[in-house]
Amino acid sequence: MEIEIPYNVTARPDTGAYNAKIGIWLFLASEVMLFGGLFSAYIFLRMGATHWPHHLLNVPMGLFNTVVLITSSITMVMAWTALKMRQFQSYRRWLGATLVCGVLFLCVKSLEYKDKLHHYGVILNNGQEITGHLEMTPEEAMKSNVLRILPDAEDAGSFGYQLQSIFGRPAAAGEEKVLEIPKSDIQWWSNFTPRYSTFLATYFTMTGLHGLHIIGGLLVLGFFWGPGAKLYRTNPEHLANRVEVAGLFWHFVDLVWIFLFPTLYLL
């Protein structure tokens, strides 16, 4: 048995909002502070860094994902308006489209993660850094006392190169020769995991936390697409409110990405 709480569905006249709307705005305020903490950590670490890598991330993929998320925000609004106009079928379609966008985002993101984990960096004793791909299996690399590395091309940071590299070996590649580096010359080597550098640590932490938010959002939206949509029959307005609130969360998660993309990929 639950007690009936006032203003669960209808707005309280003097505040102009129903309960969940106040709740979600408060929650989002705390989320702003959560990501704010991470962003300030990023700024703090970057200001103190002697060296900060550029063009490490694949800009076309990031851009694509940005477009995907913005689209999903639009479909999210459409889903809500459809519900407000009591067009249930249309609501399901738009919300479905939002879900597809979210899943697409995660797929692209995991491709990017995979790329990073197959990318290697070596720091020589003289401080020089070489990045590229292993020309041996990671197991061999662990055992052998020479690393065979195919270094990244000169213009590997350019948009065109990165775009081509998604679909295969870019035309510009090929002039590079495989380097054989004795381990005794190496200070530190590993693939691009979070521990490789503070940049990658921030990259993985921030996008990882953002990814978790996307997953959370998808679960909630998936619920309102599936079992949760039953509420439409008894109380469509309540469902519309819930979708509005979930939508606010979804927009927020998009917004975070809109900050993450330039910060991590471009600057």
Next chain:
Amino acid sequence: MDEQRHKTAQPQGGEGKAPSHGTGHHEHHPELSWWRRYVFSTDHKVIGIQYMITSLLVALFGFGLMVVMRWQLSFPGKPVPVIGPLLTAVFGANLAPGGVMTPNLYNSFGAIHGTMMIFMAIVPALFAGFGNFVVPLQIGAPDMTFPRLNMASFWTFFVGVLIMLGSFLVPGGAAKSGWTSYPPLANVSDTGMGFEPILNGQTLWLIGMAFNITGSLLGSVNIIATIIQLRAPGLQWMRLPVFVWSELVTAFLLLLAFPPLESAAVMQLMDRLFGTSFFSPDGLVIGGRHWPVSGGGSALLWQHLFWFLGHPEVYVQILPTMGIVGEVIANNTRKPLWSYKIFVYSLLSIGFLSMVVWAHHMYMTGMGQSITTFFQIFTTIISIPSVLLGTVLLLSLWGGSIRLPVPMLFALAWLPMFGIGGLTGLPLGWTASDMVLHDTYYVIGHFHYMMAPASIMGLFAGIYYWFPKATGRMMNEFWGKVHFWMTIIFFNGVFFPMLIQGFAGVHRRWYDGGAGWQMAQPVLWLNQVMSVSAWILAIGQIPFIINFFWSIWRGKRVTSDNPWQANTLEWAAPTPPGHGNFTHPMAVYRGPYEYSVPGAAHDYLPQWVEEESKVPEPKLSSV
């Protein structure tokens, strides 16, 4: 339902009227199972009591840790009497050989004492315990806005407590890096030989804190939304009881200051689990070995993120008690607060300012002159509203016909304790004097005056004050007074000498005093004074514990729903309030502290009574 209402609807709050029982809503619904009623309940009152009991138990445990630490400080290296064998049995011969505390065990006790007292005892008791129980009642609401979320907050918090407690049992024992968990120490401690990758003290500390933070975020969303949305008709902002105001400000602090610590905890977890270097600087050498990380991080970053929470957090521990003390003082002086407005505006400005003073904990880190200046200025400014608040409460006593029931004793004692805490804070707020005082027992003395004597006096005031509403029975006066005197005297016995030792340069964290004790010979005898006081303080809590449980079942029954003849809405509810709280919708006609209004029939005029001279009419109850 209506019939039922009329039966219980009687003039509420009059003297000598039999209290009503909050069963009005129950009879029409199928009874909830025992589990749903007392364990997985969504009722804000049950959840409030769950918070309160859990926190009190944690507080007892945290106090126990300290009582043992005080033995080590008074008699370094001697086996702990009585519980020595128990220590060895629980923590093993590595940490407590022959009942002697090792440095590692001492550090674990210290870290967990601080963490649990702050995050899992004082804050949940004051903010969540009273917040849950009292706020919806005081604003005339049937429950919190999100009852199920409320239940989730409690259980999230509870899991955090279990993790923190459980961390004592993993190999190597609980976290050892202080309640502040400063890296690089916290990054490297509890790693390597003999430690599990995840099930080790420091990692569990982080995971436990993540649960604690999540729970308190959900809780603060709920409290704020409740106060905004569920105020009874007529309960405008400036008619809110000061306790509700203090909860509102506290909730905002928790909501906005905790998340950066959560992100910091995530980063420290990354450092510990994935070997990142958020907080590991370049060229970190530990035990003569180059620490195998990329470097490039910053230990200062952690301190900033930690204190960005840490400072608001200390206000989180005092603000609710200001509200409680305000309620109790107004009620027992039988006159309005000296200035409700100044009180409320001071609360609000403390709330804002407490977000911009955090780096006064970091003066000694070499942040730079301009940053230090900024934080000195704001630290000094924040003492203005603090002093105003204290002044309002003090002046409220002026010319009152003061009653002295137990809650009032605690509320009165709160004032000087808060005064000492605040005044000792000022020298810490200025770099010139902080240079000598930083990291000494003086700091420990300063903040304990705030969080132990002051906050805990407020906590007890609240417990004795609202106990009759929660149980329908009064706590015993005599034993309450015994408890009061034991507590106030020995609290000071524990903490005042700390200020003196701090001046002599005694370091705050050392296990056996180290070289510092050589210099501080003249004040070392105070260690015994403090330890003995702490032990007697522990004994002094026994009357409270017995009184508490005895009174639940055997205490004197209250004869009215409003035994203190108070004005705020919680006293209009049945005793104890049933699920859904009020037997009829509440409406509010005036401010919360209209005591001794000239010409009124009684010396109090409840907020829910429409006409001042008339006894409330049944009409009101069937609206």
